Amino acid sequence: xxxxxxxxxxxxxxxxxxxxxxxxxxxxxxxxxxxxxxxxxxxxxxxxxxxxxxxxxxxxxxxxxxxxxxxxxxxxxxxxxxxxxxxxxxxxxxxxxxxxxxxxxxxxxxxxxxxxxxxxxxxxxxxxxxxxxxxxxxxxxxxxxxxxxxxxxxxxxxxxxxx
Numbered sequence: 068x069x070x071x072x073x074x075x076x077x078x079x080x081x082x083x084x085x086x087x088x089x090x091x092x093x094x095x096x097x098x099x100x101x102x103x104x105x106x107x108x109x110x111x112x113x114x115x116x117x118x119x120x121x122x123x124x125x126x127x128x129x130x131x132x133x134x135x136x137x138x139x140x141x142x143x144x145x146x147x148x149x150x151x152x153x154x155x156x157x158x159x160x161x162x163x164x165x166x167x168x169x170x171x172x173x174x175x176x177x178x179x180x181x182x183x184x185x186x187x188x189x190x191x192x193x194x195x196x197x198x199x200x201x202x203x204x205x206x207x208x209x210x211x212x213x214x215x216x217x218x219x220x221x222x223x224x225x226x227x228x229x230x
Contacts, residue, residue, distance in 0.1 A: 088202045089149035089161055096168075096195045097142040103175060103188035110181060138171065154206065161203035165196045172196060 107113060120127045145164055152160060172192040176185040 085202055085206050086150050086157065089157070089199060090146050092195050092199045092202065093142050093145040093149055096192060096199070097139075097146065099188065099192050099195065100139065100142060100172075103185070103192075106184070141168065158203050158206045161199055165199040165203065168196055169193065 116122065117127070122131065125131050141164065145161070148160055149157060172189055175192075176182070176189045179185040
């Protein structure tokens with residue numbers, strides 16, 4: 068008779084590259100940013116204001132909609148840039164853009180009567196921006212390798228590493 072042995076296999080937890088973390092965080096931020104605006108259409112009076120040409124306190128114009136599109140394009144472009152920029156430029160770009168986005172995120176709650184809705188939206192956006200700043204700030208550094216230490220003679224450095 069066999070006795071069943073408990074198996075204790077750990078789940079695989081591969082390291083996620085910083086670029087992927089940043090792209091995922093910007094994607095999450097973009098969805099939050101868009102859905103707060105979309106869900107706000109359900110507030111009483113919002114659609115009525117839009118129909119008469121007013122969003123918040125602003126008159127709807129091509130300039131206003133272009134500004135809104137430009138603001139929405141920032142997190143969208145950061146998804147691509149987080150995956151494609153070289154590491155140093157990537158880190159700096161994420162630190163700068165996420166820092167600049169913090170006041171824009173907080174602006175959504177200014178003067179709003181629906182404090183729970185906008186408060187939650189802003190809080191979630193700020194948490195994601197804080198993660199982006201943390202991921203970029205703590206980007207792992209690599210130790211100088213033999214190939215960079217020897218300069219142009221890379222073949223010699225590779226031969227020394229293999230020996």
